[in-house]
Amino acid sequence: MKTRTETDTIGPIEVPADRFWGAQTQRSLENFKIGTEKMPIAVVRAFAELKKATAIANGQLKDMDARKVTAITYAADQVIAGKLDDHFPLVVWQTGSGTQSNMNMNEVLAYIANDYLDEQGHEDVRVHPNDDVNASQSSNDTFPTAMHIATVVYAEHDLLPALQQFEATLAKKEADFKDVVKIGRTHLQDATPLTFGQELSGFRHMLATCTKMVRESLHYVRALTIGGTAVGTGLNAPIGFGAAVCEQLSKQTGVTFQPSENYFHGLTSHDELTHFHGALKALAADVFKIANDIRLLASGPRCGIGEVTIPANEPGSSIMPGKVNPTQSEALTMVAAQVLGNDATIGFAASQGHFQLNVFKPVIIYNVLQSMRLLADGLNNFHDKCLIGLEADEEKMNQYLGDSLMLVTALNPHIGYENAAHIAKKAHAEKTTLKAAAIASGLLTEEQFDQYVVPKNMIASK
Template sequence: METRTERDTIGEIQVPVDRYWGAQTQRSLENFKIGTEQIPTEVVRAFAELKKAAAIVNGKLKGLDSRKVEAITYAADKVIAGELNDHFPLVVWQTGSGTQSNMNMNEVLAFLANRFLEDKGETDVKVHPNDDVNHSQSSNDTFPTAMHVATVIFAEEKLLPAVVQFKNTLAAKEEQFQDLVKIGRTHLQDATPLTFGQEISGWKHMLVTCEKMITESLEHVRSLTIGGTAVGTGLNAPIGFSEAVSAQLSKQIGLSYKASENHFHGLTSHDELVHFHGALKALAADAFKIANDIRLLASGPRCGIGEVIIPANEPGSSIMPGKVNPTQSEALTMVTAQIIGNDAAVGFAATQGHFQLNVFKPVIIYNVIQSMRLLADGLTNFHDKCLVGLEADEEKMAQLLNESLMLVTALNPHIGYENAAKIAKKAHAENTTLKEAAIDSGLLTEEQFDEYVVPGDMIAPK
């Protein structure tokens, strides 16, 4: 492999000649050969947005050479566009402050910025990764800022649209089946009737609630700790740097960000992301419930509940011909298992705020991004491949409704709980209908039973 010599404060090191990074990135590659989990590209994009904003603000507040500002902006735009992802190879399992990822960005931007200046014939100016790209900054405030910037972008651009799409389709299904009466189930046992639309309305409201919780918790993540530099004091950053960079990021990205009220908090605590990931866990729990309900309702087709029909996307068995399995439910519920595990990792990592710095930052943002990606992809896939094509088997619903013993609940106001229980037990023991048991018991006439037990009248308060 052809290499070039790069230098840092430790000394010289060889870097592949076709890579834009420098010495510190190369040292990280050689010192942390752990796993295959890389810093997410969403964090790389957020870092580039931050470096661009910082360069623009440094030009205004600290007189950074306008040619350097232009060159850094040019390089950052290339990264933001996703053209240089191969030049950001570092793994999650590195320094807990994310210093090496910050330097990876500084080195790549400096390399590309200097090439830009050379192409323009600006030979008297050179961009330095620390002195210029990292001007007024520290890894300790840039990495947590990039964490927040990336989270807000992903949530706004991908996660929330997936939630809204899922919610809207459930709303349409609720309306479609609003009058279709079926049996309810509690404790996996027969219960009183409801409409299929009412059942779906519960699912829909889960998405409504989760959308609100995600949106509300995301407000805290909009707070950026840039400007705190090393320990939160703002050493080497100009007054107003935090507010100016936050405003510039809002302008660049088109999303709302604000300066942190306390940089000492922002460097050492990640409670905002713990809170936000809690909302993701709530969405995962609800997604599991919806997918699992559909899986159980579709069980069969002849020996299960069989009240709903799901799309047949692929053969379900390598040995049983004609079998169709609820694979979309299986995939989405596996996704939720991963997210609940991620929540434990995020929560524990957030406890590691030692004095002025939390040193588990990369693993926190890796799990937050993965959870959002899995939820966005999982909900979208389930929506497209299952939910849209979900249909009711009205015949089966009517059959199970009429066979249920729990319709006897409608008799409570007329003959009392204990007498109603006698009828239900008699019907079950003798394998007869409720109507037959009621008449045979002498507690009701046929006319009274028909008047009192009307499933369609049992779906709302009277």
């Protein structure tokens, strides 16, 4: 492998000749050979957006050479466009401040910027990773800023659209099945009836509520720590730098950001992301419930509940011919399990802010982004491969409705709870219908039973 020699404050080190990073990135590669989890590309793109915005702000507030600003902006745009992904190889398990990922970005942008300057005939102008790309900044304020940028952008562009699509399809199914009466179930036992549309309305409202919670909690993540530099004092950054960067970032991304109200908080606390992930945890709990309910309602096809049918996407067994499994429910519930585990990691990591810095930043953002990605992908996949094709088996629903003993609840106002319980127990013990047991008890006539026990009259409160 051909190499070139790069130098940092530690000394010289060999770097692959075809890679655009410098000495500090290479040292990180050699010093942190832990796992296979790479710094998420969403963080890389967020960093590039940030470095572009800081270069422009430095040009405005610090009189940075306009040629350097243009060159850094050009280089950042290449990263944002996804043209340089291979030049960001670092793992999550590095320094807890994310310093090496910050320097990886600084080095790559400086390399590309200097090539650009050469092409423009400005060989006399050089962009330095620290002095120029990192001007007015510290890893301590850039990494948490990139964390927030990546989170807000991904949530708005991917997660929220997935939630909205899922909710819209549930609303359509709710309308389609608004008049299909079926038996309810509580404690896994028969309960009073409802419509299938009402059951689906509960799912829809879960998604609507989670969408609201995600949006509300995202508000806090829009606050950026850029401008606090090393410990929150803003040392080496010009006055108004944070506000200028936030304004520029909002223009670049189309997403609203504002400066943190307190940089000392922003460097050492990640309560905003912990709070935001709490909304993701709530969403995970709800999608777990939805996927599980659909799996149980579709169980069978002959020896389970079988009230709904779901698409047959692939063979379900390597030994049992014709078997079809609820694989989309299984995948989505595994996603939910992962998100719930991620929340435990994030909560613990966020508690580790010591003095002026939390040094668990990479693992926090890795888990936040993984949760969002899994939920967005999982919801989209379940929507396309299962939810759209979900149908009610009305014949089966009617069968269970007619067999249920809990329709006896409609008799409570007329004959009392204890008498109604006697009828239900009699029907169950003698394996007869409720109607037959009621008539045999002498408490009701056939006409009275037919008048009082009407399932469609039991589905809405008066």
